[in-house]
Amino acid sequence: MPTITIDNKKVEFENGMTVMQACELAGAEIPRFCYHEKLSIAGNCRMCLVEMEKAPKPIASCAMPAGDGMVIKTNTDTVQKARKGVMEFLLINHPLDCPICDQGGECDLQDQALHYGFDKSRYQENKRAVKNKHMGPLVSTIMTRCIHCTRCVRFSTEVAGVDDLGLLGRGENAEITTYLEKTIDSELSGNVIDLCPVGALTSKPYAYKSRPWELTKTETHDVLDGVGSSIRVDTRGKQVLRVLPRINEDTNEEWINDKTRFAIDGLSKQRLDKVYIKNDNKLNVADWDTALNKIKDELNKRGKENAIALSGKFTDAETIIASKLFLDGLGSNLYDCRFDNAQIIHNESESYKFNSSIQEIENADAILLVGSNPRWEASVLNARIRKAYINNNCKVGVIGPDLDLNYPYTKISNSLSGLNDIKEKKSEFSNIFHNSKNPLIIIGTSAINNSEGASVLKLCADIAKKLPNYSNTFNPLNILNQDISRVGSLELGFVNKYFDKKFEENIKENIKINKPVIFLLGLDEIDPKNLEQAFVVYIGHHGDLNAQHADIILPSPAYTEKTSTFMNIEGRVIQTSRCHNPLGEAKEEWKIFRVLSDLMNCDLQFNNLNDVRKYLVDNNKNFLQILECNNTSNLSFASPEVITEHTIAYNISNFYMNDSISRSSETMANCTNEILNKAKAS
Amino acid sequence: MKHPGMTNKVYNISNDVFNWSEDNFNRASEIIKKYPNSRQQSAVIPLLDLAQRQNSGWLSKTAIEKVAETLSMSYIRVLEVATFYSMFNLEPVGENFVQICRTTPCWLRGSDKLTKVAKEVSNSKLGETSTDNKFTIVEVECLGACCNAPMVQINDDYYEDLDEDNFRKILIDLKNNKSINKGSQIGRQTSHPKRGNDA
Numbered sequence: 011m012p013t014i015t016i017d018n019k020k021v022e023f024e025n026g027m028t029v030m031q032a033c034e035l036a037g038a039e040i041p042r043f044c045y046h047e048k049l050s051i052a053g054n055c056r057m058c059l060v061e062m063e064k065a066p067k068p069i070a071s072c073a074m075p076a077g078d079g080m081v082i083k084t085n086t087d088t089v090q091k092a093r094k095g096v097m098e099f100l101l102i103n104h105p106l107d108c109p110i111c112d113q114g115g116e117c118d119l120q121d122q123a124l125h126y127g128f129d130k131s132r133y134q135e136n137k138r139a140v141k142n143k144h145m146g147p148l149v150s151t152i153m154t155r156c157i158h159c160t161r162c163v164r165f166s167t168e169v170a171g172v173d174d175l176g177l178l179g180r181g182e183n184a185e186i187t188t189y190l191e192k193t194i195d196s197e198l199s200g201n202v203i204d205l206c207p208v209g210a211l212t213s214k215p216y217a218y219k220s221r222p223w224e225l226t227k228t229e230t231h232d233v234l235d236g237v238g239s240s241i242r243v244d245t246r247g248k249q250v251l252r253v254l255p256r257i258n259e260d261t262n263e264e265w266i267n268d269k270t271r272f273a274i275d276g277l278s279k280q281r282l283d284k285v286y287i288k289n290d291n292k293l294n295v296a297d298w299d300t301a302l303n304k305i306k307d308e309l310n311k312r313g314k315e316n317a318i319a320l321s322g323k324f325t326d327a328e329t330i331i332a333s334k335l336f337l338d339g340l341g342s343n344l345y346d347c348r349f350d351n352a353q354i355i356h357n358e359s360e361s362y363k364f365n366s367s368i369q370e371i372e373n374a375d376a377i378l379l380v381g382s383n384p385r386w387e388a389s390v391l392n393a394r395i396r397k398a399y400i401n402n403n404c405k406v407g408v409i410g411p412d413l414d415l416n417y418p419y420t421k422i423s424n425s426l427s428g429l430n431d432i433k434e435k436k437s438e439f440s441n442i443f444h445n446s447k448n449p450l451i452i453i454g455t456s457a458i459n460n461s462e463g464a465s466v467l468k469l470c471a472d473i474a475k476k477l478p479n480y481s482n483t484f485n486p487l488n489i490l491n492q493d494i495s496r497v498g499s500l501e502l503g504f505v506n507k508y509f510d511k512k513f514e515e516n517i518k519e520n521i522k523i524n525k526p527v528i529f530l531l532g533l534d535e536i537d538p539k540n541l542e543q544a545f546v547v548y549i550g551h552h553g554d555l556n557a558q559h560a561d562i563i564l565p566s567p568a569y570t571e572k573t574s575t576f577m578n579i580e581g582r583v584i585q586t587s588r589c590h591n592p593l594g595e596a597k598e599e600w601k602i603f604r605v606l607s608d609l610m611n612c613d614l615q616f617n618n619l620n621d622v623r624k625y626l627v628d629n630n631k632n633f634l635q636i637l638e639c640n641n642t643s644n645l646s647f648a649s650p651e652v653i654t655e656h657t658i659a660y661n662i663s664n665f666y667m668n669d670s671i672s673r674s675s676e677t678m679a680n681c682t683n684e685i686l687n688k689a690k691a692s
Numbered sequence: 693m694k695h696p697g698m699t700n701k702v703y704n705i706s707n708d709v710f711n712w713s714e715d716n717f718n719r720a721s722e723i724i725k726k727y728p729n730s731r732q733q734s735a736v737i738p739l740l741d742l743a744q745r746q747n748s749g750w751l752s753k754t755a756i757e758k759v760a761e762t763l764s765m766s767y768i769r770v771l772e773v774a775t776f777y778s779m780f781n782l783e784p785v786g787e788n789f790v791q792i793c794r795t796t797p798c799w800l801r802g803s804d805k806l807t808k809v810a811k812e813v814s815n816s817k818l819g820e821t822s823t824d825n826k827f828t829i830v831e832v833e834c835l836g837a838c839c840n841a842p843m844v845q846i847n848d849d850y851y852e853d854l855d856e857d858n859f860r861k862i863l864i865d866l867k868n869n870k871s872i873n874k875g876s877q878i879g880r881q882t883s884h885p886k887r888g889n890d891a
Contacts, residue, residue: 173766178700178775185700189768190753 012078017085029071029082030058038084041093041122043100043207044159045072048264049168055100055159057122059092060084068092090126097126103138103182104208105154113209115222119157140185146193147680148200148272149211156210158184162202169265170196171396171416186210193685196416197389197665200271201264204254215272215677216252220244228589229256231576232270233324233494233569234669237368237388238578239266243274243570243589250274250570250589260637261368261578267389268681269665269672276675277568280553283594286563293563298595301562302602306609308527308545308561314610315341316526318517320349321504322533322550323669325495325599326574326586328622329531329549329566330504331629332600332614339612344520346506347499349535350661351513352455352491353463354500355647361467362500364579365485365641366450374398376405376446378432378439380470381658382454383413386665387492388579392416405446407432407439410456410658426457426466426656433473433650448479452488456661461511462653471648485643491579492662498577501630514540530556531599532566534670549599552670566599567592568671573619574598581632582639694819695830696785697778702753702771710754712762716746720762733763736773740780749789749847750781778832785828786821788866790814791845795834798842805856806842807831813863826867839883840876849874853886 011022014029016036023032028051030040043055053073060071063081068089071082083089101123108114140153158177163186166175172195174188188194194202203213225244232239232253239262242254253274255266285301286293309317317340319333325347337345348354355361371377371394384392392415398404399417406419409428413419420439422428432440443449451470458466467489474480474487491497499505509516518540521528525543530536532550538559548560551568566572571592575585592598600622607614616622626633632640666681667673712720723738739762743755751774760770774780781789790810794803807829811817814827821828837843840852844859851862851874858877865872880886 173768176768176772178772179698180776183698183700187700187768189766189771190702 012076014076014078015081017083023076027076029060029062029069029074029076029080032076033060033071033082033084040071040084041126042072043118043122043157044161046161046164046205049161049164049205052160052164055157056096057093057100059089059096061086061089093126094128097123098128098132100157101127101131102133103154104157105137107152107155110218111152111155111209112212112217113155113206117209118207138182143185143187144191144193145188145211146199147677147684148214148268149194149203150214150217151211153185153187153210155208156186157208158186159207160186161205161207162186162211165202165205166194166196166199168400169201169393169396170194170198171393172196175202193688195685195689197267197269197385198265198393200266200268201255204264213252213272215275220246220251225251226589228570228587230570230587230589231584232262232266233576233586234270234273234671235267235388236364236491236494236496236579237261237390238494238576238582238584239270239390240584241266241270245570245589248590248593250277259369260582261580262390263393265390265393269668269678272677272681273666273672273675274570275677276552276671276673277570279676280670280674281568281593282551282553282557282563282565283596284565285595286560288561293558293560298564298597298605301564302605302609305527305547305562305606309340309610312526312545313524314527316520316524317342317344317529318520318526318544319345319529319531320517320533320536321345321347321495321499321531322349322535323493323495324569324671325499325531325533326569326572326576327498327502327626327633328574328619329599329603330495330499330502331626332603332616332622333529333531334502334504335614335625336603336607336610336612339607339614340610343506344508344526345504346509346513347496347504348509348513349533350455350492351459351463351511352496353458353460353467353510354505355464355467356505356507358647359501359581360471360485360487360642360645361647362489362491363497363581363639363641364452364488364490365643366488367580367639367641368394370448370484371395371450372397372401374404374448374450375402376407376443376449378407378409378443378449378451379419380409380429380451380453380466381426381457381660382410382452382490383415383456383660383662384452384454384490385413385415386660386662387454387490389665391490402448405439405442407443410454411660424657426462426653426658429466429469429473429653433469444477446478448486449477450486450488451477452490454490454660455492456658458489459661460656462656463511465651465653468647468649469651469653471645472650475645475648480643480645482643485641485645487645489579492668494576494578497579497581498575501577501581501632502626503629517541530560532670549602550670551593551596552674554670554673564602565592565594565596566602567596571596572598575623575626575633577632578639580639581641583633583636585636693831694817695778695832696750696781696783696819696828699782700775701782702756703750703783704753708752708754710743710747710752710758712743712758713746716742724763733765733769736763736765736770737777739763740770740774744780748787749785750783784821786814786825788827788846790827790829790863791832791835792829793833793835793837793841793843793845794831795838797838798834801841802855803842806844806854806859809856809860810844810863813860813867824867827863837883840880852876853878853880 059068240256240258287296534554814822816822843852
């Protein structure tokens with residue numbers, strides 16, 4: 011390996027590294043503004059200057075490739091002087107409004123000015139002023155603060171894949187803007203706020219709300235889509251003020267989508283914080299004892315062996331196992347999680363997991379999307395597909411209606427029958443697909459939410475088995491679930507064959523006959539009309555659609571208020587942490603089922619969260635390893651089915667308001683109006 | 693310094709339409725062909741120039757968008773280029789775009805007087821277009837013809853060795869649509885020493 015000398019210390023580095031990366035290996039910290047690991051190199055801020063032996067002047071370490079035998083100095087007087095000079099130039103036009111700037115306290119420029127800035131200005135002239143730009147409902151701009159690092163421009167062009175931002179003019183007239191100040195049309199637009207090293211791009215909903223040092227920071231995971239991005243939640247008291255991404259190369263890299271970041275104002279609206287019982291068609295506040303006893307009476311009256319439990323979008327594994335054990339104790343196995351009617355192959359975990367892992371997308375050179383709009387269903391995962399397109403020229407084929415993706419794709423068909431062509435290598439894309447080295451199949455729930463769903467899975471497994479990269483250790487068949495609860499529920503066997511094929515109709519049928527007690531675990535994606543004759547117990551945190559039609563409402567904490575376990579689409583076990591105490595009288599679901607089990611004499615044995623988790627691990631060993639996923643590639647269910655004509659309709663119509671939390675969010679409503687409705691109108 | 697080429701604003705006229713003329717469309721195709729495959733977007737500068745020429749010396753919103761569409765680029769990428777170079781005017785200009793050099797050699801040789809004459813004849817301020825739409829007068833930095841200072845550039849041509857009188861005549865002739873001589877106004881051959889009175 012080549013070696014480089016940094017501050018008299020010899021380090022080995024890999025070919026292709028820059029001087030800056032080599033310096034980091036040697037433990038020398040280099041200040042920077044424009045350089046960012048995940049973006050292309052611009053080299054325009056000049057803050058990373060270092061001295062190189064035999065070079066007449068300092069070099070920009072971020073843009074200089076490291077070479078064998080180079081001698082670099084990072085702490086000489088020259089370097090210090092050069093950085094001071096750069097800092098002085100940057101501060102010439104930077105306003106002194108730190109006391110009212112939202113970036114204050116976490117600002118790169120502020121921090122580095124402390125080290126490299128002069129204590130007084132030598133600049134007598136007027137500072138320049140730049141007009142603020144409109145960039146939509148999420149990003150607020152104070153453009154006078156901009157230091158033109160162009161991170162935001164590179165992010166939107168390279169990662170988000172929308173050519174919206176640009177740097178106009180030059181020199182003193184340089185300005186960052188969108189074309190004619192249009193809204194940034196991307197689900198990842200919030201990330202430019204994190205990328206901005208100064209306070210030029212800040213969060214609009216968070217404007218002037220708080221200071222970073224006042225906030226309690228909790229490291230946790232996101233539950234608003236299936237990816238389970240690593241996030242940090244900043245709270246003050248019982249208020250979640252903002253969500254920031256954490257680096258996790260397995261799932262979200264450094265990004266999170268705008269719903270994860272901005273739907274948090276929904277966490278303080280429409281909340282269920284008290285127990286309600288319906289009397290005379292009106293929901294009245296009640297206490298826990300009355301409500302639980304009423305449930306007991308109803309269970310006995312309506313037949314406890316008929317009880318049904320259905321999980322929703324945010325149901326954690328603890329709730330699933332507690333409700334499952336409870337229902338088992340009552341003698342019922344009528345529980346299920348597939349409210350969108352997505353089909354699976356029972357007892358085959360490959361039929362509902364993202365088997366190849368999200369990271370593998372980067373290596374793909376051909377991807378077949380079956381009934382999936384990854385841009386909306388898993389935005390950060392979609393950024394990986396775009397990465398594969400940029401780095402490997404990945405070819406994407408789409409089976410389903412036209413999509414607005416941020417990479418080019420080949421449309422195969424509107425109907426699922428396009429899969430037959432792929433199998434028989436009939437279409438042009440199928441040849442590309444079968445001849446590529448690292449092809450992946452990604453199946454969305456919109457492709458399998460019909461009675462033919464199981465056949466689609468079988469056929470896709472058949473195609474996957476014949477792909478060149480299929481092996482004992484690698485499985486190119488991926489199912490992209492939209493909800494964080496789905497894989498965990500299925501892993502725990504929270505599923506009943508009785509509800510196969512036609513979920514809602516089967517429920518409706520069952521309710522008509524048995525008139526049972528039905529537990530909705532935060533499920534709002536089912537038509538309340540179908541539940542009319544049942545006794546509905548809604549356990550959840552938002553007063554959305556189904557809570558209004560419930561007979562009893564039991565409040566439970568939202569994902570920022572409890573410590574719970576989920577499995578993301580890959581089957582990776584993630585845990586959320588309690589960022590603040592639950593609102594009102596909310597109780598964790600497993601506690602509710604524990605008390606109910608006492609009332610019903612079905613004897614659940616857990617008394618604390620650790621006990622519940624023991625059951626979890628007993629039930630499924632995959633829950634043992636946090637942040638790991640053990641995926642297998644045993645596609646025994648593969649069979650060459652023939653798919654009949656079936657047109658796909660994507661089951662997600664509004665990215666911004668797709669669950670009970672984001673439907674309660676004002677910010678998300680603004681996004682819907684300004685971004686989606688405007689796009690529709692034009 | 694007011695200059696239609698040094699603004700970041702896009703000037704939009706309602707109901708404005710820009711389409712390549714048949715001639716220019718062919719030229720654009722020729723230009724694009726010069727670039728290697730998948731590098732066609734490099735033609736953005738020549739195409740912007742072509743569009744500017746077709747659009748009487750400036751780039752409207754629709755012209756910028758047309759160039760972007762011709763090269764399958766996003767609008768903002770083309771606007772970045774158009775705003776970077778001061779040669780691309782983003783506001784309407786008069787028939788004669790007069791750029792008066794004001795850098796030291798020309799200034800020492802009397803460029804201030806030329807500016808005064810230009811303002812008088814066109815009856816407009818610097819950076820603005822005269823009411824008869826004949827002139828847009830701007831001051832610019834060195835145009836690289838210092839040996840024949842003072843000089844101005846009017847549209848594509850240089851006019852050198854100027855003084856108040858011959859410059860005034862040029863402008864008045866332009867106003868009356870008369871033809872004028874390009875280059876040195878005192879008969880100098882390129883940048884040769886001036887014959888006769890040089891000591």
